[in-house]
Amino acid sequence: MRSSQTNSSDGRPSVSGTDLHLELRGPGLRAGLIKALREAVRSGQLAPGIRLPPSRSLAADLGVSRNTVTDAYAELVAEGWLTAQQGSGTRVAERTEPRHVTPAPSRTEPAPRRPLYGMQPGAPDLADFPRIQWLAAARRALTAAPHDAFGYGDARGRPELRAALADYLARARGVHTDPERIVVCAGFHHGLALMARVLKARQVRAVAVEAYGLGLYRALLTDAGLHTPPVHVDEHGARTDDLARLREIGAVLLTPAHQYPTGAALRPDRRVAAVDWARATGGLLLEDDYDGEFRYDRQPVGALQGLDPDRVVYFGSVSKSLAPGVRLGWMVLPEELIPQIAAAKDHGDYMSSALEQLTLAEFISSGAYDRHVRSMRLRYRRRRDQLVATLASRAPQVRVAGIAAGLQAVVELPRGTERSVVEAAARQGLALSGLAEFRHEPGGSAARSSEHDALVVNYAAPSDSAWAGALDTLCRVMP
């Protein structure tokens, strides 16, 4: 194309309409012409400084109206691709040296063979999301929503959702609250991130964490500038007697209903001891109630928060009860923290979709949430019973623990076999997590008291069709 460029009367190169090889057909002629010209400049096909044909002649060459061409030129002048000067016509702007955008490489890894079955802890069975009921709730919520629901809204969340949650949490989890103490967030991680900022601003230096837990949360606290000394964990949950010997801690992160991932319920005297510690020191208990709804052998143990709403921050979400993809959670706060958390949230502008908040409010208020939790509880309980029974008959040498509640169980293994079992499972297409992944050992020996080899098995994750195969594979890789 450059070879066909001629010199115009002022000695600078110009191009004729027929040189442009623009293909234009059908509706959207103007948009098509703009796009084609922009591409031609971007690719270097039209060089900087070159003069474009007068609009009249380009229009004739292309068989379009002159207005189409003048409009396109004007647009590209406005965008900075072309320049138009009295007497010198329309030219490609001098600075638009060609820039080739290399397509960004796909971030999808080159597909390590996807496991056939996944039993790693984290999510519930995603195939069971109640799509129809959720859509029905969305329809009712959206139809009834006041216009202001579509605006920016309150950082603390929609009042409809906070009211529905206050009622639900009191009824189902023994949480002592009113809607004013609830702040909606985008899941536990988001709530903890807000809390970390507020704690830091309150000059807290350290937040104690359970010696087994998600490294993700410890990292979040560490990145916020907080130390995370570990509290030992045994078969009765966190060893609250550790609290007295730790120095300068302003809060403790706990999973009282079902220690994550070992599965113990915090023993009653330790619940009381934790609250006593908080009262005596002015510290806070951060209660991660990630799966409190799912208890099988008796009704759920009520939230620790009920024991002292002024010292416990309660966190919950729909990630286990419904699906992580909904990204909605909640915090129930001591009164003094409400404005601080709301300000931290307002500042970050992490507000959840108002429409989705209204949908969840309607989903809870209509009873659909209770029905879903109840049906999943029966289902997970059946799964758990099958897991326990099958392992008892096919792998009697292992012990299954932490099974009274939740979505995962701990399968205790002979010492030294954890890694090889996880690897053997991977070879057979079953993704498993070893307990070692969850161990918090800043000094190397902190969690020593409860160290053992084990798997954390999420029996809730496989879909119905995958369950038998997953269970069979699990049994086959037992040592």
Added chain:
Amino acid sequence: MRSSQTNSSDGRPSVSGTDLHLELRGPGLRAGLIKALREAVRSGQLAPGIRLPPSRSLAADLGVSRNTVTDAYAELVAEGWLTAQQGSGTRVAERTEPRHVTPAPSRTEPAPRRPLYGMQPGAPDLADFPRIQWLAAARRALTAAPHDAFGYGDARGRPELRAALADYLARARGVHTDPERIVVCAGFHHGLALMARVLKARQVRAVAVEAYGLGLYRALLTDAGLHTPPVHVDEHGARTDDLARLREIGAVLLTPAHQYPTGAALRPDRRVAAVDWARATGGLLLEDDYDGEFRYDRQPVGALQGLDPDRVVYFGSVSKSLAPGVRLGWMVLPEELIPQIAAAKDHGDYMSSALEQLTLAEFISSGAYDRHVRSMRLRYRRRRDQLVATLASRAPQVRVAGIAAGLQAVVELPRGTERSVVEAAARQGLALSGLAEFRHEPGGSAARSSEHDALVVNYAAPSDSAWAGALDTLCRVMP
């Protein structure tokens, strides 16, 4: 009640079943009993240390099965309210001193009389949210969604939405991108917060901002530890010649399509100058394309990003085109920034709802988004024409500027009248913003070049029924 407490054989106080005055009827007996007992302890009605009646006698007193009572006792022991010791019966735990939760005061301010009409900039007409079409898209999206859409998902956002956006932005805004360069966020504020963290990590010390803009965004940058020197603004947008004299700036925040709030489109030579500055210094241009879809007198000016996708970060959202309550936005990134932004986002775990992302993807792909934008564009244009015509006839002394695009216009006032006009409007029930609210004057004189008295009038915000009244009130308060 305390007066009716008797001493048991071990000398410690006890209470009988008839003293408890528990009202229990209908289904949910066990839950009702647990709740009643928990309340009685919490309120101090049952004092610490007091012995509860044996389960058999309480069951007889209440006319319920003994199992109901033993279950309730066990639950409250597990929660830490009661203790059970061999031989000493069930007692109220010693430490549960009563805690009265004072209901947190409502954060809703004592209602300053709500204005009849609002014309402050920010949101579009919320009454026009396309509820039916949105629900239809949600139904299609949710029906078609793969199971994994309900999981935790990719920090960069759902692939369906990124693909739909890449196509839409290329077509409607001249953005040069592919889906891999797009990261979904929760609106411009969230995107800018992520960007500020990444810039800070890249050792950037300052981000230049337009001398008129939202203080909220400047505060966000400042709080991230970045300086925000101002760039002057005149009737052709940001004075890009300022950039050369500012020191140590690593990025510039710009509103090229429609300067916020003065309304100018960035002049073509300044678009080019901004890109040249970025190329010469290695700096970044942060393009806030908040209302690029709404241009009335000619087609929208394409995004600055198209001029150099490696130096411009493009930000857009549905806040003006659809509604802020949806809380979805997007960034189109230079390749080198993609992993950094994804990591920042992953870390903060603010992910937008997968379901809502899929709904927006479907809304865009189906053409509903284009139809909505087109219909709103006609509507806002009519509003703008009415505003201009009405002011021309009823207040010929004022000049209306910045009207070629967007949802707001600038009404220029005689010097020294801005504040009194805003106050007079408030007295008549019309909420207005003066231009002074948007002025950025760190040193006092930075924005001097374009200082004048004016109103920023959002003609898109009033609902149809409020529009005539809002416009009439506006004319009445003109000086």
